[in-house]
């Protein structure tokens with residue numbers, strides 16, 4: 001393609017790569033503690049698709065060297081994974097480390113650098129140690145916030161000499177929704193008031209980790225951010241009521257974490273609303289100050305799907321107490337494009353809207369797409385004679401999203417990269433291995449990993465820095 005004019009050219013040094021997480025790729029090998037998902041699988045394996053749990057996952061603990069080489073071979077210049085609290089730390093209170101965990105993460109980081117891929121390390125990907133839930137009620141407790149800040153500090157001290165991009169949390173709103181509203185993360189509590197306290201505590205935990213980051217000398221040339229799944233809320237119509245519903249949905253789904261992380265404060269009006277409803281979190285002025293003074297350096301945006309809402313048509317049902325959707329209702333827009341495998345709408349235009357929103361309302365903070373992707377079931381259907389999965393639908397999906405991202409960048413949004421979810425098919429919580437997302441397929445029985453058509457295509461995109 002050399003010499004050929006590219007239509008979509010991306011900025012210099014643009015990040016091309018993909019993301020996974022410790023609990024979804026490593027397997028539980030040599031781990032001394034269990035996180036909430038490890039524990040849940042041990043007590044209720046039938047809750048997981050095909051009863052497949054996180055025990056082996058994609059075997060990254062054992063195969064990281066060849067896995068990282070494979071990623072490099074399809075053009076990655078950057079890669080995100082996470083450090084598991086339950087692997088790194090032996091004693092959560094004294095911070096005694098587990099040397100096997102330290103060696104493992106050291107080696108993963110060194111291997112990334114050897115392969116010329118910038119490592120991006122996240123500190124929490126839904127993997128709260130179960131002991132901290134049992135002893136202290138997990139994220140409901142400010143003591144756990146402090147333990148997290150200590151763990152983060154330890155990770156910065158151990159690895160910050162080589163890791164220059166850190167993120168505190170992946171999709172903290174999903175912890176709130178999964179653990180305290182929608183029952184898809186253990187301990188499956190249904191309690192809107194607790195959910196709001198947890199939302200506050202997670203914001204505080206992120207800010208506390210950032211505060212610790214800035215105290216460690218060798219992090220001075222490093223940057224720290226947060227990964228948020230942004231789901232722009234679009235109203236059914238332009239009626240006053242629908243617009244208000246969308247505004248509430250944006251506040252609860254997006255701005256609840258975006259505003260504190262980037263602007264250092266909660267979205268306008270949310271504290272009043274929660275106070276009037278009797279569900280406002282407990283927060284001291286000192287804690288609010290910590291949030292105010294410890295904003296992120298950059299933002300990772302996971303984008304999969306938008307949400308569509310309308311003003312409530314039915315009376316809100318209080319039988320389980322208060323929930324944010326008191327203020328809006330899901331709207332099934334006729335004719336919306338769906339990914340039938342995942343039940344998610346496909347709407348690439350939203351990436352442009354996100355780009356412009358960040359530019360106009362969030363000081364044009366540097367940001368990247370930290371996850372985007374398409375989960376598809378039974379991809380073996382698309383195997384060709386050479387044993388390669390021909391996932392043209394994924395190529396189309398990425399292309400369309402990159403086109404809208406490009407438009408946002410052309411208009412001045414400071415996006416510096418694109419990561420797919422995920423490099424190698426990995427374990428997806430209760431969906432386990434139902435939907436596959438990777439550039440590289442995984443045969444669960446043999447652990448054989450094979451580059452898909454999209455992987456070869458991506459390599460070309462990265463070599464041309466566009467398409």
Ligand code: GAL
Pocket residue numbers: 021024170171229302371375421428429
């Ligand atoms: C994201 C999450 C990932 C992965 C992905 C695909 O929301 O960050 O951990 O599970 O969804 O299901």
